[in-house]
Amino acid sequence: MNIETARHVAARIWGDQNYSHIEMNGDLAEEIAKALMQNANYKRKVVTLNNGELTVTKIFSFCYAHKLPEYKGKCSNVHGHNSQLEVEIGANCPTQYNYPGMLIDFNELKAIVNEKIIDKLDHKFLNEDVDYFKVINPTVENMVIWIVNELEEVFGEALVRIRLYETPTSHSEWVRFE
Numbered sequence: 001m002n003i004e005t006a007r008h009v010a011a012r013i014w015g016d017q018n019y020s021h022i023e024m025n026g027d028l029a030e031e032i033a034k035a036l037m038q039n040a041n042y043k044r045k046v047v048t049l050n051n052g053e054l055t056v057t058k059i060f061s062f063c064y065a066h067k068l069p070e071y072k073g074k075c076s077n078v079h080g081h082n083s084q085l086e087v088e089i090g091a092n093c094p095t096q097y098n099y100p101g102m103l104i105d106f107n108e109l110k111a112i113v114n115e116k117i118i119d120k121l122d123h124k125f126l127n128e129d130v131d132y133f134k135v136i137n138p139t140v141e142n143m144v145i146w147i148v149n150e151l152e153e154v155f156g157e158a159l160v161r162i163r164l165y166e167t168p169t170s171h172s173e174w175v176r177f178e
């Protein structure tokens with residue numbers, strides 16, 4: 001791999017939305033490229049830079065309705081949320097798609113999360129339409145727990161963080177311990 005190829009791969013790993021940032025910051029691109037080149041067999045290995053670990057995140061949007069039984073306040077009534085879910089993937093992802101320079105293909109991540117999570121929650125009344133939340137209170141915290149359990153079945157230890165926004169200013173987050 002030459003330095004230009006490595007620089008391109010580094011930009012892809014960093015994420016498309018930051019591609020221009022990589023292009024502008026030559027030193028950073030160079031640093032990432034060198035780190036990649038030092039790991040000729042970096043597939044499924046941790047890519048470390050400056051004592052940090054590289055991850056990728058995909059963001060999903062969906063709508064749902066719920067109510068919180070026994071809650072003393074407005075949330076005991078049926079109401080809806082426009083929600084945002086962030087799924088972050090680190091190294092050692094066990095899924096089939098295995099492309100040099102990627103922790104996971106964004107298209108693959110999107111397809112899996114849509115099938116396992118979004119299709120089951122989007123435009124649903126959680127308390128009645130989703131079996132888990134027929135018995136478990138559908139708070140944002142419990143939704144995160146359900147999402148982590150569902151996605152760990154696919155991604156294992158590569159699932160490193162879940163953040164679920166109930167509103168733009170309120171979210172719950174799960175982060176894997178080191």
Ligand SMILES: [Zn+2]
Pocket residue numbers: 066075079080081166
């Ligand atoms: Zn609510």
